[in-house]
Amino acid sequence: MKRPNPVQWLGYSCGRVLPAELHEWVRNDLTGTWAVPRHIVRQMVPLVPVFALAFLLPGELWLKLAVILLGVLLALFYIVAYMPMNRAHRLVKHGFPEGLENPARAARRAAERAAYEAQHPH
Template structure:
């Protein structure tokens, strides 16, 4: 479910049960274009939803077998890490530490309580142009 070719195996396994059902349409008498259009009318949405729900179904299968559902995103996480490293190498950006992102918290702590109260009170008020009802306090 998570190895190389897992998506291809999932798609093949999903399409195989449909082939005998669609083959029944070729027994129906009539022009081949009518039969082919009936088959395509069923095959195209089925294939579309099979592809669209690949991640959801594989995640469900991992959970039902007691495995970690984050196994699916391991390859994606590795790809993102490689892109990030490549970008940093190419443009010379050093790796940032979490402490560099915490400057806003320290700035808020340096504010006086009155300024902090004014900022929080104006953020919770509704603007005058808004036509919805105001929240109850």
């Protein structure tokens, strides 16, 4: 599977659409086994310059680090809270259905549903 180069990946992390030959990589990135940690890293990368600006604030080093920590925690909260919507939007931008999910997870969900319906018929 072809991977994006660093410049393409930075653009992708900032919301740009990757070329068609990388759409299989995008599908795996958004629905693969490690999709959640990759999403968190991908969303934090554009914020690094903002956090670096905190070092320009006046004050002691501990205060600057506390400001950065507060920013990171707030960013993590919103990144995780809006993860499903961001994932769906990114899937649609790359030509996939918004409900696309990991094939292994979909199979597991179908098996659980079948087992439940077998135990609890209508």
